[in-house]
Amino acid sequence: MFNEIFARRLRLALEGACMSRYELAQAVNLTESAISRYLAGQRMPNGEVLIQIAHALNTTTDYLLGSDCGLDSETVYDQVLSHVQGFASVWSEKQRAELIRRIVSTAIEE
Template identity: 40%
Template sequence: MDGFARRLRERAEELGISNAEVARRCGLGERQYAYYTAGTREPNLQALVKISRILGSSSDELLGMADPPSRTERERLLDRLSLAATSLTDQELRTVVAQTEALASPRTKRISKKSPTF
């Protein structure tokens, strides 16, 4: 049980979100989720599935039955971005996509300018 609680806390920290935010996104009460992260209670199957989905981990990983994949810094950042995007409205998501494309656009143009033309 302590391993499960530790893995919950570590994964939330890796994603840069608080336990309270995990609880909110799962539709669980903060106190209820705090019991899970303290190791004093276990979630039922439905709650475990919600938590796994929000944390972007399998239930096996959270329960310690499978090793989590080792992630590069880039993969951890992409995990954080993906998780944050799930809580945005459609309009906010459109704005973020436009901003991200604007950031990536100059880089794409620079790369293509460096490519030799034949």
């Protein structure tokens, strides 16, 4: 169960950071195959590696592990806004437009 949550959150964080498996592996001094195993839910990183991954992806270990699920909507909103603002300067116009499209699409579906 934790592996699945971690794998899904890691995938989302990688997308959000516009980072490849290779780039993440380089940032945290792991092999690309180790990152692939995390993404497949086959393995979990140890605590030190988890912290390095969270730092490299500009997120938290709580988010990656799914521990943030009990947060109130205001806290989640503040965290999402903080992440978006942190990445906005490195995203292309196309990436920013895609983010907006996905947010609107998700809001309409709900």
